[in-house]
Amino acid sequence: MGEIPGRQSPDAGSSNLSSSSASLRCSTAGTPRRRLLNMAWFLVLSSVFLCNLMKTLLPSISSFLTKMVQKDAEQESEMRAEIHQMKKEQSSISMMDEFARYARLERKINKTTDKLKTHVQSRTAQQAKMKWVVNIVFYILQAAVMISLIWKYYSDPVTVVPPKWIAPVERLVAFPTGVAGGVGITCWLVVCNKVVTLGLSAIS
């Protein structure tokens, strides 16, 4: 973002800031370009929204990636179908009359079931590993986004209002910018995070 005329640095005296914030809004309000440049609050809000949305979609993403990575997924369904078929055949056989065939089928079923169990265990382990990797990558990305936002807006407020509106907590709200009447990045991040979480939980 370019330097906006009328916006003073935090080093300037706070006595001038209350008037400057009002003049800031007046000077920037008339120019659409500057208005767009001043939409820091919207940028933070959209970043938080995207992060929370990705968080809710993480399980789907990890299962999708697992299916892509897994090569022998059809084998499991074939084994299940085979076991089902053998059980069906076994139920039609009388154990008393055809014990040998019954026992042979039983052994086959057991063998295939063991194979299926091993396959399912390896698939589950792979799924858990993929889920873990996806979660780690997501949290690293989220941390990077948040840190970059805080770095960018450390000294600039995301938006400015007249200080008396947010008295007596104007200093807390403005942290860490120090601009009276400004809304600091930390306060806005917390508020956006809470609201987006509530909104997404209401939708889901």
Added chain:
Amino acid sequence: MEASEEKTEKPSSGVSAAQRRAELRRRKLLMNSEDRMNRIVGFAKNDSDNSGNIVIVRLEPRFHLDLDRTQPWSSSSPSPRPSELPGASLEDEMGGLRQRAKLERGDDLSGSPRRSLQQYLSRFDDAMKLRSQLANDKQAQDGGSDSEELDPFRIFRLIGSVLLAVFVRVFVCKYLSIFAPFLTLELAYMGLSKYFPKVEKKTQTTVLTAALLLSGIPAEVISRSMDTYRRMGDVFSDLCVYFFTFIISHEIVLLIASEAP
């Protein structure tokens, strides 16, 4: 003749000796049941010699749990009770004094070992139950979403916060701080809460609650603290929604004002 008689006596004496040995072993097992139980539950015990000069030192409180005991207590008790001490004769002065001191200490603790063991076992059971509850709650959380539940009163609060924020931005903010109407709203919610159906929220067992329970804090105190924490969370949610709506409406008003000719 004598040799044959000896030979015939030997098997019978051998049988009777074997029987005698078996009987001795059985008696020894029955008599030492208390020692075995002490070893099982982990109480340390230094056994004394039967000569009586060496004093039995009991490091842990005595614990007696003998379900199949056939003999009375006093006959197999390894250390005499203090009440027996005055009548007992002390062969060695030093050993006797030591024995008295240690027996007194053991007697003070004799009332509490069963209680402490029961307390330990009950805490162990609680820990096992909490562990299973934690595992179930964790499965439920993994299976379902981790979102907060929205009951009717909560939805009412959030909508009220949104409406108040818009109203304050349009009419009130020029005259006073925006947090004053918010505080009034929260006071109103406190009064209105009783008119809404109360939703019983199941207390989730977390590691923190399990640790607090096991540390001895009553469950009532924990549930009240959790309830207070939940109420504070509701107020914080209202504040966040209120402030967010205020800022958004402020920006929209500015946008409309800038686009207006």
